[in-house]
Amino acid sequence: xxxxxxxQLNIANALQLLGSLYRNPAxxxxxHVSNALDEHLKAQKAGKGIPVCNxxxxxxxxxxxxxxxxxMDRYEFENALKKVADSVKPSLDVDQIGQLxxxxxxxxxxxxxxxxxxxxASDSQTLKVTLRSGSSTAxxxxxxxxxxxxxxxxxxxxxxxxxxxxxxxxxxxxxxxxKVFAEKFDHYLRLGTLVITVICRGSSSTVQPLRIELPxxxxxxxxxxxxxxxxxxxxxxxxxxxxxxxxxxxxHTGVAVVEDVSQLKxxxxxxxxxxxxxxxxxxxxxxxxxxxxxxxxxxxEDWMALLDELYNIRPFIEEEVEALKQAEMxxxxxxxxxxxxxxxxxxxxxxxxxxxxMLQGLGRKPxxxxxxxxxxxxxxxxxxxxxxxxxxxxxKAEVPKRVPDGTLVRISASSPTxxxxxxxxxxxxADARDGVVSSRVYFKGVEKRSTPAEVLAKADRVKAESxxxxxxxxxxxxxxxxxxxxxxxxxxxFNYSETAFEEGAHKHSRFIGGTVQVNKxxxxxxxxxxxxxxxxxxxxxxxxxxxxxxxxxRSNAADGYLEKMLSFYFRLKSKxxxxxSIPGKRSRGRPRRILAV
Numbered sequence: 001x002x003x004x005x006x007x008q009l010n011i012a013n014a015l016q017l018l019g020s021l022y023r024n025p026a027x028x029x030x031x032h033v034s035n036a037l038d039e040h041l042k043a044q045k046a047g048k049g050i051p052v053c054n055x056x057x058x059x060x061x062x063x064x065x066x067x068x069x070x071x072m073d074r075y076e077f078e079n080a081l082k083k084v085a086d087s088v089k090p091s092l093d094v095d096q097i098g099q100l101x102x103x104x105x106x107x108x109x110x111x112x113x114x115x116x117x118x119x120x121a122s123d124s125q126t127l128k129v130t131l132r133s134g135s136s137t138a139x140x141x142x143x144x145x146x147x148x149x150x151x152x153x154x155x156x157x158x159x160x161x162x163x164x165x166x167x168x169x170x171x172x173x174x175x176x177x178x179k180v181f182a183e184k185f186d187h188y189l190r191l192g193t194l195v196i197t198v199i200c201r202g203s204s205s206t207v208q209p210l211r212i213e214l215p216x217x218x219x220x221x222x223x224x225x226x227x228x229x230x231x232x233x234x235x236x237x238x239x240x241x242x243x244x245x246x247x248x249x250x251x252h253t254g255v256a257v258v259e260d261v262s263q264l265k266x267x268x269x270x271x272x273x274x275x276x277x278x279x280x281x282x283x284x285x286x287x288x289x290x291x292x293x294x295x296x297x298x299x300x301e302d303w304m305a306l307l308d309e310l311y312n313i314r315p316f317i318e319e320e321v322e323a324l325k326q327a328e329m330x331x332x333x334x335x336x337x338x339x340x341x342x343x344x345x346x347x348x349x350x351x352x353x354x355x356x357x358m359l360q361g362l363g364r365k366p367x368x369x370x371x372x373x374x375x376x377x378x379x380x381x382x383x384x385x386x387x388x389x390x391x392x393x394x395x396k397a398e399v400p401k402r403v404p405d406g407t408l409v410r411i412s413a414s415s416p417t418x419x420x421x422x423x424x425x426x427x428x429x430a431d432a433r434d435g436v437v438s439s440r441v442y443f444k445g446v447e448k449r450s451t452p453a454e455v456l457a458k459a460d461r462v463k464a465e466s467x468x469x470x471x472x473x474x475x476x477x478x479x480x481x482x483x484x485x486x487x488x489x490x491x492x493x494f495n496y497s498e499t500a501f502e503e504g505a506h507k508h509s510r511f512i513g514g515t516v517q518v519n520k521x522x523x524x525x526x527x528x529x530x531x532x533x534x535x536x537x538x539x540x541x542x543x544x545x546x547x548x549x550x551x552x553x554r555s556n557a558a559d560g561y562l563e564k565m566l567s568f569y570f571r572l573k574s575k576x577x578x579x580x581s582i583p584g585k586r587s588r589g590r591p592r593r594i595l596a597v
Contacts, residue, residue, distance in 0.1 A: 032106075181207045217240050396439075
């Protein structure tokens with residue numbers, strides 16, 4: 001005879017456990033955006049929705065307040081609390097973000113008490129519901145007239161916080177929440193149906209959709225269906241990321257559930273091209289079933305079918321990525337060559353090389369003022385750039401004589417045709433040379449201008465500002481192609497190329513017909529090119545410097561000695577690198593003091 005025993009559950013402990021299923025506090029607090037979107041989608045389906053769902057987060061030292069325009073009445077609240085981990089949402093005929101009705105308890109990863117002030121309609125009474133950590137009951141009560149919500153909606157107040165959300169670093173900081181919300185809700189932010197505002201320390205910021213300026217890939221696979229069930233659709237939005245740091249997310253109803261597939265242990269998906277770092281974007285599959293707290297997906301038949309489809313199109317994605325990687329390598333090579341020519345020119349313009357005759361195209365620069373005239377200036381104050389060219393302004397400041405150490409400088413452009421890479425920089429005395437800090441402000445001109453655009457630099461700790469003017473013209477011919485060259489300040493051309501020398505591998509470089517030629521068969525060239533971009537940049541710059549010195553030797557004897565010096569240098573570099581990798585050698589902590597002998 002079978003005897004059945006009822007399973008008993010400590011509800012307070014179970015709720016605490018459910019509320020702690022989220023990856024981190026930021027992941028938990030985003031549940032209120034999910035709830036707001038669920039109500040928004042449901043209202044729109046019924047023809048009662050407002051055009052935009054506005055969600056407001058206010059971060060204070062002792063509490064977090066969240067407000068959005070959809071409230072619940074007493075019946076809906078009681079029903080939701082009676083259906084925890086057994087959500088009523090699956091019965092709805094609209095795709096929902098939340099699945100198990102545990103979002104109301106997400107506060108348990110943030111604080112110990114949560115008050116909901118809810119108003120279903122503008123003419124209804126405000127309801128107050130309180131949930132507490134360690135409690136298995138919800139407290140329902142009416143609110144006095146002075147605490148009535150002015151409009152329909154929901155106001156969530158989380159108190160007895162476990163963290164201080166006003167700190168600049170932390171899971172609940174305003175900066176991190178904006179990043180998390182942008183990644184999680186990019187789809188709705190981009191559509192304009194969702195607006196999220198974060199207020200902290202008196203500053204208000206609106207979350208912006210992710211900005212992607214990368215080449216798309218896999219366009220012919222944008223809209224797909226499962227072969228085993230043609231009614232189930234999934235969508236791919238993929239981009240090639242040359243940085244190798246791209247993340248591919250898995251979304252459900254427009255919200256990222258898995259931010260990075262490389263973190264999955266999904267039958268090889270984490271080792272495929274999708275997780276290589278060269279693919280950025282997302283895969284949207286609404287037929288998948290998210291796990292509690294949306295930490296992943298249930299590995300059911302639909303999940304396995306999706307993996308099969310991704311595996312089938314994988315070779316085509318790999319082919320596109322490899323082609324773009326090759327093109328990027330070629331572009332990066334020419335960019336490294338251009339930087340090397342600029343760097344060599346800058347070095348050879350220093351005082352210790354002023355007696356050298358420059359190679360054609362490496363004319364002397366007019367001297368820049370060593371000190372900023374007003375203690376805080378762009379030097380020079382006007383520059384020219386071509387459309388699409390990455391250029392820079394140089395901001396000089398006397399630190400700490402005129403500008404305090406640690407001063408924050410905000411940079412702004414008067415026109416959207418100037419795209420700044422950095423809108424803020426900090427002036428540190430530790431970076432000063434002879435009391436002057438020189439900081440580069442990189443920018444790109446996105447279109448041609450008939451008048452100069454103005455760039456303003458403003459210091460926050462002292463009354464100091466400086467203006468610079470940028471004129472953007474048409475992009476000229478490509479400077480670096482098969483034989484890279486730089487336009488000299490005297491109007492001549494200075495060329496660079498890489499080729500295999502007929503006389504063999506021993507020689508590093510030569511200067512022939514206005515071109516610095518680097519020997520591709522030299523073992524030092526092969527070693528440095530296979531290393532980091534910085535190592536190869538150093539190698540090319542060194543070759544240009546060597547050829548400039550040799551050019552000044554009319555006896556033609558110096559070239560052979562310079563070649564030996566280069567060989568000596570790279571043998572030394574190799575030995576030092578080898579010694580630093582020997583097991584047991586000191587590699588961490590304070591460097592060993594070298595005693596004078």
